[in-house]
Amino acid sequence: MAEKTNLRDKLLEVGMAELNEFGYHNFSVRRIAAKCGVSCAAPYKHFKDKHSYVAAILDHINQRWEARQEAIIDSYRGVWQRQIVEVCLEYIRFLVEVPYFRSAIMLKDEGFDEEFDRPRGRLSDSARALIDRCCEEQGIPADVKKAKVYIIRSLIYGAALMFDNGEFEYNEENMAIVRATIEREIASASEN
Numbered sequence: 001m002a003e004k005t006n007l008r009d010k011l012l013e014v015g016m017a018e019l020n021e022f023g024y025h026n027f028s029v030r031r032i033a034a035k036c037g038v039s040c041a042a043p044y045k046h047f048k049d050k051h052s053y054v055a056a057i058l059d060h061i062n063q064r065w066e067a068r069q070e071a072i073i074d075s076y077r078g079v080w081q082r083q084i085v086e087v088c089l090e091y092i093r094f095l096v097e098v099p100y101f102r103s104a105i106m107l108k109d110e111g112f113d114e115e116f117d118r119p120r121g122r123l124s125d126s127a128r129a130l131i132d133r134c135c136e137e138q139g140i141p142a143d144v145k146k147a148k149v150y151i152i153r154s155l156i157y158g159a160a161l162m163f164d165n166g167e168f169e170y171n172e173e174n175m176a177i178v179r180a181t182i183e184r185e186i187a188s189a190s191e192n
Helices: 002-022 029-036 050-075 080-097 099-105 114-122 125-138 142-164 172-191
Strands: none
Touching: 002 029, 002 050, 002 099, 050 080, 050 099, 080 099, 080 125, 080 142, 080 172, 099 142, 125 142, 142 172
């Protein structure tokens, strides 16, 4: 049984790299099987078809992110502003340090259905819930909350992209700049 689980995990990892390199339309189960050293039929013992395979990759990404996110939330229990900042920073690290994840969650295709959209949307559910709770506790109006969510998410994705493409060196000094910006944005929400 462990061998089957290990193959499934390997198929998911190699599938992420495949998705990153070739996108959804050119995603090749045959190429993945070859890279894993298994027959072309082997992946279909774990995934019904290409569609469910990619959906399983998105679920795998979510599971990894949720584990990291929960550890942070537990570390700063009761300190919601700190939770928001640390979750945001960890999300940036997550996106930068494992670029396969970013390309998988940024996938867009007309053929995507709820099976794809649900797991992609779940990646930011906890951060959004933290911001919602923060705004609710502070009596922040819905329009201000909407703007704060937009700004903070833009900071996360913008920083990850800039770090990845070399516009902004990925180091502690620059992460401190991002931290200060997110903290300032959260503090200004309390002032409104």
